[in-house]
Amino acid sequence: MSSLVKNTRMRNIAIIAHVDHGKTTLVDAMFRQSGLIRAGQEIDDRIMDNLELERERGITIAAKNCAVNWKGTKINILDTPGHADFGGEVERALAMVDAALLLVDASEGPLPQTRFVLKKTLEAGLKVIVVINKIDRQDARPNEVLNEIYDLFIDLDATEEQLEFPLIYAIGREGIAQKGLEQRGEDLRPLFDTIVEQVPPPSYDPDEPFQMLVADLGYSDYLGRLAIGRVVNGWARSNDSVVCLDALEQQISLKVSKLQVYEGLKLQETECAEPGDIVVLAGVEEVKIGDTICTHDSPKPLKRIKVEEPTVSMRFTINTSPFAGTEGKYVQASKVGERLFKETLRNVAIQVEDGGDRESFVVKGRGEFQMAILIETMRREGFEFCVGRPEVIYRHRNGATYEPMEHLFVDCKENFIGIVLSGGVSHRHQRYGYHELLLCGV
Ligand SMILES: Nc1nc2c(ncn2[C@@H]2O[C@H](COP(=O)(O)OP(=O)(O)OP(=O)(O)O)[C@@H](O)[C@H]2O)c(=O)[nH]1
Numbered sequence: 104m105s106s107l108v109k110n111t112r113m114r115n116i117a118i119i120a121h122v123d124h125g126k127t128t129l130v131d132a133m134f135r136q137s138g139l140i141r142a143g144q145e146i147d148d149r150i151m152d153n154l155e156l157e158r159e160r161g162i163t164i165a166a167k168n169c170a171v172n173w174k175g176t177k178i179n180i181l182d183t184p185g186h187a188d189f190g191g192e193v194e195r196a197l198a199m200v201d202a203a204l205l206l207v208d209a210s211e212g213p214l215p216q217t218r219f220v221l222k223k224t225l226e227a228g229l230k231v232i233v234v235i236n237k238i239d240r241q242d243a244r245p246n247e248v249l250n251e252i253y254d255l256f257i258d259l260d261a262t263e264e265q266l267e268f269p270l271i272y273a274i275g276r277e278g279i280a281q282k283g284l285e286q287r288g289e290d291l292r293p294l295f296d297t298i299v300e301q302v303p304p305p306s307y308d309p310d311e312p313f314q315m316l317v318a319d320l321g322y323s324d325y326l327g328r329l330a331i332g333r334v335v336n337g338w339a340r341s342n343d344s345v346v347c348l349d350a351l352e353q354q355i356s357l358k359v360s361k362l363q364v365y366e367g368l369k370l371q372e373t374e375c376a377e378p379g380d381i382v383v384l385a386g387v388e389e390v391k392i393g394d395t396i397c398t399h400d401s402p403k404p405l406k407r408i409k410v411e412e413p414t415v416s417m418r419f420t421i422n423t424s425p426f427a428g429t430e431g432k433y434v435q436a437s438k439v440g441e442r443l444f445k446e447t448l449r450n451v452a453i454q455v456e457d458g459g460d461r462e463s464f465v466v467k468g469r470g471e472f473q474m475a476i477l478i479e480t481m482r483r484e485g486f487e488f489c490v491g492r493p494e495v496i497y498r499h500r501n502g503a504t505y506e507p508m509e510h511l512f513v514d515c516k517e518n519f520i521g522i523v524l525s526g527g528v529s530h531r532h533q534r535y536g537y538h539e540l541l542l543c544g545v
Pocket residue numbers: 120121122123124125126127128129149161162163164183184185186236237238239240273274275276277
C-alpha cells in the first residue's frame with residue numbers, strides 16, 4: 104500500500120453531546136457566520152431539526168449532514184441526537200468523520216450520554232475537540248466542568264494524546280466562542296479556526312480506486328433510494344458503473360445516476376466528488392447501511408458499521424380491538440411488516456423479527472422513547488396496529504444473565520433526597536453517590 108495523502112480542502116466533524124447541551128443551536132450559529140444565511144434573512148431556530156416530530160418535541164431524533172465553507176475549507180458537519188435511545192445514530196455518524204466536537208453544558212457537566220458518545224469516539228480513535236457550552240448560564244461552573252471532563256477522559260482510558268484535547272468555551276445561542284474564560288469572544292471564529300487547524304483532513308490512498316462506506320440512506324420521489332456516505336478512496340463520478348458489496352460480500356452491480364454533495368443544508372449536484380467528501384448517490388436501490396460501494400475491478404469491502412445491541416423489545420400486532428379499522432389506512436399485517444422492515448434499512452439500531460403467528464412482529468430497539476417515536480411516525484403515516492408492553496432484553500453469557508442498565512441523574516434539593524430514593528427510583532437501583540446537590544442512582 105502506498106502512503107496516504109491528505110485532502111486538505113476538507114474536514115469532516117460530528118457534533119456529539121448529552122441531550123439538550125446545545126448541538127443543533129450551535130450548528131445554526133455556524134450556518135449564520137459562515138455566510139450561508141444572508142444578513143437580515145430570517146431562519147427558524149434549530150434549522151437542522153427538520154422532521155415534524157423533532158420540531159414538535161424540540162429534540163433531534165436522526166443524525167443529519169450539512170456543510171459550511173470556512174476560508175476555502177469545506178467542513179462537513181454531522182448533527183447527532185443526544186438522547187440515549189437514539190445512540191445508534193451517533194455510532195453511524197462517527198463512521199463518516201475524522202473528529203468530534205464534544206459539547207458539554209457548563210452547568211450540567213458531563214452526563215450519561217456524554218460518556219456514551221465520548222466512549223464511542225475514543226474507541227474509533229477519532230480526535231476530540233471539547234466545547235464547554237452555555238457559559239452564559241447563571242449557574243455555569245466551567246472550571247469544575249473541565250475537571251469532570253478530564254476525569255471522564257481518564258475513566259474511559261483515553262491516551263495521552265487524546266487527553267490533550269483542544270478546548271473552546273462557547274455560548275452557542277449567541278454564536279460566541281472563545282479560547283479562555285477571561286475575555287468574552289465576539290463570534291465563532293475561534294471555533295472554526297480550531298476545527299480547520301485541529302481536525303485531521305481526510306486521508307486516502309492515491310493508488311486505490313473509488314471506495315465508499317454507506318452510512319445513511321435517503322429517499323427521493325424522483326431519484327428513489329439514495330446512499331449517503333464518505334468517499335474513503337478515489338473520486339466518485341456520476342454515471343459510473345460500480346458494485347455494492349453487501350454483508351455477505353456479494354456483489355450487486357449499480358450505476359450512479361446522480362451524484363450530489365452537501366452545500367449548506369442543501370444538496371448540490373456534481374460530476375465528480377473528492378476523496379473524503381460525504382456524497383449522496385442515486386441509482387442504488389439494493390444498497391443497505393454498512394455496505395461498501397466500489398469499482399468492479401477492485402471490490403474491497405470496508406469495515407461495516409457496528410452498533411450496540413438493542414435493549415428493549417415490543418410486539419407490534421394487527422389491531423384486533425373493537426375499534427379496528429376505524430382510524431388507519433394500512434391495517435393488514437403485511438403492510439405493517441413491510442413498513443417495519445423498511446425502518447430497519449434506515450435505522451441501524453432497530454431490528455425486526457417475525458412474531459411467528461402471521462399477525463405480529465417483534466421490534467427491538469434501544470429504549471421506550473425510540474419505540475414511541477417509531478409508533479407515532481407510523482401512526483401519522485396512516486398505519487393502524489396494536490403494541491404490547493416494552494420488555495427488557497436479557498442476555499445470557501457463560502451461565503450468567505445480564506440486563507441493560509441506565510444511569511439516572513437527579514437534580515434535587517438535599518431535603519428531597521430521601522423521597523427520591525424511596526419512591527422515584529426503581530427498587531433495584533444502586534446508588535453511586537452525591538455531588539453537592541446532585542444525586543446519582545442507577
Ligand atoms: N443559556 C444557553 N442556552 C442554550 C445555548 N445553546 C442552546 N441553548 C438552549 O438549550 C436548549 C437545547 O438546545 P438544542 O440545540 O436543541 O440542543 P441539542 O444538543 O441539539 O439537543 P438534542 O439534539 O435533542 O440532544 C434550547 O432551549 C436552546 O435554546 C447557550 O449557549 N446558552
